[in-house]
Amino acid sequence: MTEAVATRYRVSGMDCGACAAKVETAVRRLPGVEDVSVSATAGTMVVRHGADAHLLPAMTSQLRSLGYGLAPASREEAPSHAEAHGHDHDHDHTHHHDHDSDTDSRNWWTSTKAQLTIGYGLALALAFVTGWIVPSQHQAAFLVAMAIGLVPIARRAFAAARFGSPFSIEMLMTIAAVGAVAIGATEEAAAVVFLFLIGEWLEGVAAGRARASIQALTALVPKTALRDRNGTTEEIPAADLKVGDAIIVRPGDRIPADGEILAGESDVDEAPVTGESTPLRKGPGASVFAGTINTDAVLRIRVTAAAADNTIARVVQLVEEAQESKAPTERFIDRFSRYYTPGVLVVGALVAIVPPLLFGGSWTEWIYKGLAILLIGCPCALVISTPAAIAAALSAGARRGLLLKGGAVLETIGKITAVAFDKTGTLTEGKPKVTDIVAFGRSEAQVLSMAAALESGSNHPLALAILGRAKEDAVPVPPAADARAVPGRGVTGKVGGEAVFLASARAAGEEVALSAAQADQVASLNGEGKTVSVLIAAGSIVGLIAMRDEPRADADEGIAALRAMGVEPVMLTGDNQRTAEAIAKGLHIDARAELLPEDKLRIVRELQAKGKIVAKVGDGINDAPALAAADVGVAMGGGTDVALETADAAILHGRVMDVARMVTLSRRAMANIHQNIAIAIGLKAIFLVTTIVGITGLWPAILADTGATVLVTMNALRLLRVRL
Template sequence: MAEPTKTKYRVGGMDCAACASKIETAVTRIPGVSEAGASFTAGTLTVLHDNVPFTTIQQAIKPLGYALARDGAPAPLDGHDHDHEHDHDHGHEPAGPDEHFALGDGPWWRTPKALLALGAGIAMLAAWLTGLVVPTMSHEAFLLALLVGLIPVSRRAIAGARAGTPFSIETLMTIAAVGAVFIGATEEAAMVVLLFLVGELLEGVAASRARASIKSLADLVPKTAFLVTGETTTEVPAASLALNATIMVRPGDRIPADGIITTGQGAVDQAPVTGESLPASKGPGDTVFAGTINTDAVLTIRVTATASDNTIARIVQLVEEAQESKAPTARFIDRFSRWYTPGVLVAGALVATVPPVLLGQSWDEWIYKGLAILLIGCPCALVISTPAAIAAALSAGARRGLLLKGGAVLESLRTITTVALDKTGTLTEGRPLVTDIHAVARPVAKVLSLAAALETGSSHPLALAILARAKTDKVAIPPAAAARALPGKGLAGTVGGEAVALFSPAAAAEQTTIAPDLQTVIDGFTDAGKTVSIVLVGGEIAGLIAMRDEPRADAKAGIDALKAINIDVIMLTGDNVRTARAIGAELGLEVRAGLLPEDKQATVRALQAEGKIVAKVGDGINDAPALAAADIGIAMGGGTDVALETADAAILHGRVADIAAMIGLSNATMANIGQNIAVSLGLKAVFLVTTIMGITGLWPAILADTGATVLVTLNAMRLLAWRPR
């Protein structure tokens, strides 16, 4: 039996969670479809199917008022399609600007929802003017105004019922409006439908804003690049750049691809991607990201990622995938709403019939109140309360380099009690740096110069550290003759006619005597977790160079931020005990060192057995088992693909402080969701009481529901502006 095909589509006109639910229900009823998942926040539909044609899926959702396009093609905002499109056409014929608008691209006032709301508004104004001029025609005028908006709504209600969603918002609206006409409240029915259409329009605008926040990330990458081929520079589409291609970036231009600088040195403004306030100094060998801005020098760059796999593309893909997965709270509300809406219909029917039948009350009065109950009970605000907040939070996090793979991860982060951190590349820079130069028989600059002369041309991490320090200190590097590696000892050669060697302390001790006071200095460096190299000139000690993989600049502040919110922090590392303890003492955290990958995983499980909720943070292949075992695995963004794939979240820019920021985003999001649920249910409760008491009627009821939906959406959109403290 053939494996099912998984296809992703773009959907136009899907602006709320109820829309997504209707689409899922309709598509899963198609023969050959085994699973369908719609995300209104991402504007996507993912279908698992047995070669079901595109047009079959398209025709299933078109009567509901939604349009469909294959992923990567423009998604129209209305429900029209092209008659000339056939199943064998694997593209999607682009629509003209007056027919379709790519998802999120078209101005909101030209969308079908906006045009329908405008038409209903004009009809309502015309009916009111008619009533003023010809009072006897008022009822008929408002009935026509009602039909302008109600006919499209009722058609969607009927289509939804046929597609498996009988208890939709459109159903409640149709029943309430038709019932209002029968009891003589035609003017109110027309106003209710108009307010409903305006509410739908506002939902669409808000949803487009949420999608635009992610789309703007993709727009950071320029469309063209200057490709260098030999002596020729040609402007080409950025999407066509191949791996290892060489590109030239002028001052002031955005960098079109991830890559490594080969020539040129200058400042690169990384704020669009990393949020850093100051430009970073970049030179040959340094990594640059697509979408960042080259500020002041011509750079040539070797491309290290294609357009579909660069930093920006990976962010967009991770966030869209995250938005497509539902958070636990959202799943609960979805299940609740399936029972809630039929319950509202029953409640409305009871309010309309019980008082007249049992208490002899007026039928018109209580039918009116029952219809108002239907409108009050519309679940839009409640259903949208969680996914809107989750989508906004995921977008806000992504813009600041915090990638979370779904709402469940975002919800769970606030429950973390322990953070277990890898050392190398997570707490530290991941490469050694020269920390100390101790002069003995030669000045500090000379000791560094001689060591750099021997290391020139080497790619060993310690060699790169010495050469980088020589470059930073602007020390002259003389040529070395007959430089050679001595296994188990170090390097030796001739510099300026003198025999020079760069040895380990043990190897140096075989060549000369190390004085006790100098041995004390060496022991101090070693106890601090530093690697010591001794420079010998003519067999005599000229000086010492100490190197260590230093903590990240923000490591201490990041750990302190976690402790400030009562989270325990522990280091799990495969490094030697002495080095790990030295770093741990400097940063003020518990250390467990000398661990193999399975030991890290076992430690995480042991912490969980103690009842702790554990987040594991790492960047290497050896962290993957522990990342998978932890309650939440967090990959540092510069890490391996294995770590990024295994983890639940990623800190793109490697800032330790971003761990606490990620937890802060979780807390802010859950607080926002709580506010949204309180607003949506609170307003319903208030208007339920006032309707039963006869204080409010039909149009205040729908205004309350529309108002609650707009308030909830606007409150969720506040998270787009979230910033870590």
């Protein structure tokens, strides 16, 4: 028995959940197919099948008869997905009325759906004029006109029935239109078909907007790049860049690939990718993302990822795959709709038959009402109510650097009642900074200058902290002679002819006795969780430099925002108790320190045992057990690769406030879903009652379906503009 493999395809023309259901049912019936997952919002399908199965021709033929186009999807095509939805697939559609790539047409009037709708509208107008000029041909003119719109619908209806979906909207529409003609309501049947086509076209436009919102990210990456080879630059397609290539990026240009700066220093605007509003100063050794903007100086960059693997391409793919993962609410609606549509057929039949048979009602009147109920009962609006909102929310989050891997994660994170944060690299920056400079007999600038002179060229985190502060304060860094590290003690050398020793407090105490006041200051700084280095010059102590891994700039605000939402934050760290408590005190958060990974897992389990829904926020590398055990694991601060590939959710930019923003996004998405369900069911309920009592007829009934579908889709699209 061959091992099963999963293949991803792009399906063009899907507008709603009902479309996805038809595609899934049709493909699932093919020999060799083990499982199918379809996302109308992403326009994708994942098929699990035997490794030796050759399914593409059969699937293409089957879906074409349903009105959809099919093409293999691969990571290599990721940068051009936006175009792939458009004219590139037109050759796949030979059916008279395909669900083509209308959703992404730049001009609404050029799409097949729009042209069919406009053509049908003109045919109706011509039928009306013909009936007015030749009254005896009135019915015949409307029948001919109606056939133009109804025949493509009926062909798709019977194709869907043949492939396992007999209760499609096309079938309900066909039965209602033919039934209306049979009882003499030809003009109204023709109007209903026209309204149905308008609704389908509007659904396509709305679905295209939702799909394009995330695909628009791919447009951020420039099409060309300046490759530098042996001092000569040449312009080449960005898609042709290979890992290791050197590229030149001029001021004002977008960076065409993920990479590492080799030469140059510039402010880089990362807002398009991470949502970070302030440009970041970057120099040699710093990482840059494709699609970000080099603002003020020429940069020479080494490419670290091919086009298909750059940050934006991976974000787009991640969001599309997330849209294929259904939320619990969406799964419930899907199950409900399987029974709902046949139930509507039964109700429509009972309304048409029971009153005339048992109560002497008019057959024509009650058949008319039964046909209207078929149109009212279509589940399109209900089925799309959840995935449309989820797709919009996932896209809105991705554009702000918040990645959630699927509807289930989006739904769960809004329900969390506790967040367990790592400390280093999550609540803090992950690198020490100079917090205090205490001078004895010298100026603070002199103390910093001598210390920086000794540390020049070192990559030790504490050395980088001192050098960074010297640069920040514009302190001169003179050359040091005979500088060398003394293992376990510090750094020694000569600065300006003076013997200088930058040492730990313990090592310094072995060289020169600290006064009581100096010892108290060291103890006080240590009590704040800071590491203290002592500077000795010419045989006496001239200064103290204290360093600590400081909280992120927005950590206090982010913790307060979570608390205001009713979410309890707690810090879990392997660091020592003193340092943990010092950081926790400033952030007004409870701290559990000196923990091993298994301890963090245990604490997450304890919180869950108390009935709390727990999110674990960490760097995505350490604490894997706790991240896996939490209801939602959020990766932050572990680098782009880790952030994209691990945990349930990821924060591209290291902001603590983004955890609260994720919760806000989730809660707004769920509120939007509840609104959509209320719109879908409420409109149907109203029109059901008004139809039975005789107030409304066939054409308002179709508005209850297509109108509700457009309304819920447009309501979901509001999430794309949500402010977090």
